[in-house]
Amino acid sequence: MSHLPVLLELQAIHDNLSTIQRDLTAFPPEMAKLDADLKVHSRKLEIMGKELTDAKTSQTSLSRELGLAQRLEDLARQALKQSTQKIQYTAAIRELDERERQKAAISKPLKDLEGRIQVLEKELSELTELKDKAQTEFDELHRIFLSEHENQIQARDSSLNRKHELEAKLEPIELGRFNRLIQGRHGRAVVAVENGTCTGCRTKLRGPFLAQLREKKTLNCESCQRILYVPTTS
Template structure:
């Protein structure tokens, strides 16, 4: 069984990190605006990229269809030249008309798509430039913001360092379980027992479980699966 003091301190480190992280992401409005603008632009760039890639692949398909229609039309025209009999000649001409319409029908979506791809390319260029510009503005203001919060930044560094040290003292499966609980239980993997209740989920703990926690220092809440411990001096 992992030692309780290590887990207690690790939980404390995570609590403190969360508080600091809240401070370090509570941006003033100008920085917050740049933050959401850079995200919006990055998302738009992704969409443009996706549409562009899809468009290119559709263009290949349309080009193939157009080339095929063109070939069929050429064959129909060649057939007209070789036709001697009048009655066959009229039919061959009709055939050419028909194939010509088909070729034109294949050309239309290809032309539309080519125009669309040009528009996309332009928007990609302007969006990309605006994204880079916003990103640079954000970084400048963010650096200033971090400089103004130098205390929290260095506290975070110390906490992260301590987190690494504490984690190194835990057996891998215990650490994995602790981290899973942190993730799944709003950052609270280890909680004290309060008046016979799990303070994580407020479930009343069974007497044998309480006895087990008293004997071993640690237990597992049967309801929320959090690690539970008795508060000091109880």
């Protein structure tokens, strides 16, 4: 059974909803700027947050390595104290030197990392504050904006209700196909045939196909797969 009237109305609802959506996101300049700022802030916060997490992970493992290097250095120092013969003493000095070098090789990057973590934490908190401030300003303007667009919001709500009613009339598989077309074909799933041409993709339809379409009322375009129908006037 053809659900053409349902599909046609559903297409109209989708058109209507996307117009409303455009109106509801066509912010005045001040709001648009805040909206853009918020997106930039969010992206930066995400990147910095990730860098901070990575830095802290490295800090943990470097701290562990430093602890181990410290223990080895302590042991080398102890061995030096206990060495009595000259030969032993020289070896112990060399060992201690080496252990100290190893420890320094870890503590320098660790110190740099700790510095970077401090900077990151400060920047993160400043940026969070900035973002919160922008968000508060945006929310306030958005509240006013929405109150000025009450009609569109009502229209959107009733369109959404009607959309759900219509969707319930279709088989899941048919609805799935329709929604895929909406997504993949720039929001146009159901299109008319005009002068033997698909108005979705401008392909001239074959004669036998047109005859079949007139008989069945609806078919999918062989080229773009959109749902075709012949308007009653043509």
